[in-house]
Amino acid sequence: MNFNSIKAIYKFEMARALRTIMQSILAPVLSTSLYFIVFGAAIGTKISTIDSVSYGAFIVPGLIMLSVMTTSVNFAAFGIYLPKYNGSIFEIMSAPISAYEIVIGYAGAAVSKSILISLLILLTSTIFVDFYIKHPLLMLFLLILISITFSLFGFIVGIWATNFEKLQLIPLLIITPLVFLGGSFYSVKMLPELWQFVTKFNPIFYVINGFRWSFFGTADIAIIISFSFIIIFLFICLILIGLIFKTGYRIKG
Amino acid sequence: MISVKNITKVYSDNFYALSNISLDINRGEIFALLGPNGAGKTTLISCICGLIKQTKGLIKVSNFDTLKDYRKTRALIGLVPQEFPLDSYESVLNTVNFSRGLFGLKPDDRYIKNIIQSLKLWDKKNSSIITLSGGMKRRVLIAKALSHNPKILFLDEPTSGVDIQLRKEMWDMILQLKRNGVTVILTTHYIKEAETIADRIGIIDKGKLILVEQKENLINRFGKKSIIIEFGKKIYEIPNKIKDFDCFITNDNFCLVIKKLKNNKDINIKKMINIISELKIPVVDIKTEESSLEDIFLDIISERV
Known part of the structure; x- marks a missing residue:
């Protein structure tokens, strides 16, 4: 394992995050605070509890997931897309570094940033609502696992994208709507039966509910099903990345 | 030092970028690869450096296969590309340090300082790449390529867009690298450049290596x-x-x-x-x-x- 190379990529990426600290770290925290004000204060007063959990607390895992998924995908996608865009990927591809070391470097930085932001959001949310985490270790484990999975997915998006529009396409038009429709701000039981059925085809629904279970010990779906979905998605991403490097898809002639 | 045996590169549209090229490059020599635009110079360099996988043939660097032993061969090679593929908002020092780390080496402030100083960039060490002139960017690319102390240096059009004085300084630097035992392979459109600094000349056209000669022999013969x-x-x-x-x-x-x-x-x-x-x-x-x-x-x- 070439640790120095991984460290170089990781440090370079983290430096990029720090260079754009307002955009990359403070903006998600601010927008989350706004969600609390809008959903928690305005809507929360009309909804008493969901599964004995106050509405304000209920949306905390959803908000963290919204941020983790979008940050992981965006940061990892930008991370690998930028060297492709400015041509400096030649240096990475000509360095004595393996494919999985490159992925560890880029995805590792995206995971770190996502976890940092999610912890900041968790901290911010304590200002607005009272809640407790029933399974903190499981919560942390799932947080890391989900960050890794979506960072890998972001890496694939970054390789696939051939322009900035495509780079934004999946996070904005797929991930964000699926997170919103996956029960971030509501329980699926609050929907009509037809929409409850449709929601079950949304993979993000399983991710959010798994994470919510680690907070409150209750969710719309069993934790084992959620966990299985995350693991399956993780393996799909790993297989796709393996194929990308094997075939040189959009990175090697 | 470099042994290229029967290399062919065919793209999906059945375009032969390289056709059955064989070439040996000796340790410590300056080899100039000449050819018109689209002749295959950059493709050949890219195959040796691992940026492109050849369709057929074998490339060995210091007796290591570039595909099987890629970690060993790539660690020996530094590459200065034709364009300016740099992160515009990164500083000179950080980008050179990044290159050294990427090639698996621990930070060495003294070594990096020497390189940046020798390329007359030390005053600009904390400047963003975007603020540098074309000549300075070219030197940053050379500093990055030298950051891991390579034994082989590929220079793809190293002096294009560089003024005459700087060009001569670069030639001196290349000759100094040769004296330090570095094997240099350069592609250039300035034939004068090859005439001034190269030991051997290779001419490539339409993906085929037409001839390889000692510079003096070539001039005497033709x-x-x-x-x-x-x-x-x-x-x-x-x-x-x-x-x-x-x-x-x-x-x-x-x-x-x-x-x-x-x-x-x-x-x-x-x-x-x-x-x-x-x-x-x-x-x-x-x-x-x-x-x-x-x-x-x-x-x-x-x-x-």
């Missing part, structure tokens, strides 16, 4: 010498005794130009003077001109066209 005789009055006919030679009268009818291959012993200045003196036409001046590597290169390429 170089032409012109004997130019300027007369005091106009001449209208080539003297019979030299009609068989490659010669012509200039448009103003005052000069006779006799061309010969450098190694052709049949034509020499003394013999020419004797022939001309028999013409009883006053001679104002006699001078000789030798073809440059550029002339030779253009002759070879135009013959193929």
Whole structure:
């Protein structure tokens, strides 16, 4: 394992995050605070509890997931897309570094940033609502696992994208709507039966509910099903990345 | 140092970028790869550096296979690309340090400082790349390529867009690298560059390696010498005794130009003077001109066209 190379990529990426600290770290925290004000204060007063959990607390895992998924995908996608865009990927591809070391470097930085932001959001949310985490270790484990999975997915998006529009396409038009429709701000039981059925085809629904279970010990779906979905998605991403490097898809002639 | 055996690169549209190329590059030499645009120079370099996978053939660097032992071969190679593929908002120092780390080496502030200083960039170490001139960016790329102390340095058009003074400084730097034991392979459009610093020349065209020669041998073999005789009055006919030679009268009818291959012993200045003196036409001046590597290169390429 070439640790120095991984460290170089990781440090370079983290430096990029720090260079754009307002955009990359403070903006998600601010927008989350706004969600609390809008959903928690305005809507929360009309909804008493969901599964004995106050509405304000209920949306905390959803908000963290919204941020983790979008940050992981965006940061990892930008991370690998930028060297492709400015041509400096030649240096990475000509360095004595393996494919999985490159992925560890880029995805590792995206995971770190996502976890940092999610912890900041968790901290911010304590200002607005009272809640407790029933399974903190499981919560942390799932947080890391989900960050890794979506960072890998972001890496694939970054390789696939051939322009900035495509780079934004999946996070904005797929991930964000699926997170919103996956029960971030509501329980699926609050929907009509037809929409409850449709929601079950949304993979993000399983991710959010798994994470919510680690907070409150209750969710719309069993934790084992959620966990299985995350693991399956993780393996799909790993297989796709393996194929990308094997075939040189959009990175090697 | 580098052994290329029967390399072919075919793209999906059945375009042969490289056709059955074999080439050996010796340790410590400066090898110039010349060729017109799209000849395959960058593709060949990219195959050796691992940026492109060859369709067929074997490339060895220091006896290691570039595909199987890629970690070992890539660690030996530094590459300076044609364009400026740099992160615009990164500082000079950080980007050079990044390159060293990427090649698996621990930070070495002293070594990096030496490189940046030798490339006259130390004053700009904390400047963002975006604020640098083209020549400075070129030097940053060289600093990045040298950051891991490579034994082989590929320079793809190293002095394009660089002013004359800096170009000469770069040539000095390349020669210094050679003295330090670095093998240098450069592609260039400035044939003068190859003529000045290269030990051997390779000419590539349409994906095929046409020839590889020591620079001096190439100039002797293909170089032409012109004997130019300027007369005091106009001449209208080539003297019979030299009609068989490659010669012509200039448009103003005052000069006779006799061309010969450098190694052709049949034509020499003394013999020419004797022939001309028999013409009883006053001679104002006699001078000789030798073809440059550029002339030779253009002759070879135009013959193929």
